Amino acid sequence: MLPQGNHSWLTLAGLLIALGWLIWFSWRYAWWRRTLPYHLPRILMYHMIAPPRRGSRYNGMRVSPHQFERQVRWLRNKGWHFYTVSELVELGTHVKPRSVAITFDDGYADNLMEALPVLQKYQAKATVYVLAGEKIEDWSSQKNKAHDSGELLSEPRMSVSQQRQLLASGLIEIGSHTLTHANLLKLNVNETMKELVESKQRLEVELGVEIRSFAYPFGYFKVGDEARVKEAGYRSAVTTERGVMDPADLAPYQLPRLKVSGKEGMLAFMNRMRTGWRGANK
């Protein structure tokens, strides 16, 4: 009798372990979420293409060059069509199924050094939202007062000539992310219009192209800002709201995006493309 008793205990332990793993896996990857229809384009949000830095609290904003290449290669192999944000908005309902717009915020130098070679290798387009002013606020502390490391401010960002190199590739659209990484919630109407209009004008003079798209810093905007972005002459604006755009019911000044974090692997990325979520709560 004794050996049999031991066996049933082992079986029970095994079942409990398997159940625990299943619950963990389901929470982590949320495989049960419904697939978003593939005629709805995905706009992906990236920041830096760089390896994680030890002890940094911004590693979610750093997707390693290796990981970024795996993601772009996967998109290319799975037949996704790459567009700039302005192309997506212009195409409207004529956009192909499985369309994706890769975007980068803040204009970090690694977008040129690390991301562009990958984009060229797979002929993938992208949109880069840059800051047009010389004097930039330390925006790491603006969203969360505890974040005062100045780390994001000290990350190298692209010069005008580097932005021109991006454009010369023929794969990149450049959009505005204001002059100073302004928190629009804290600005009055005049200050908001200055950030919107002057950043657009400066970039157009420096780069010699029309600046058609805008990205709200921190994803923040107040009542009326969408109309102001339009009044400033932009044709679209991206937020940090999670979601996919619906070309049949387009809100061009409130385009949602899917954030790609440096902390997630390929399975999470594939989930993100399919459902908009990488797991149960993210």
Ligand SMILES: [Zn+2]
């Ligand atoms: Zn930003």
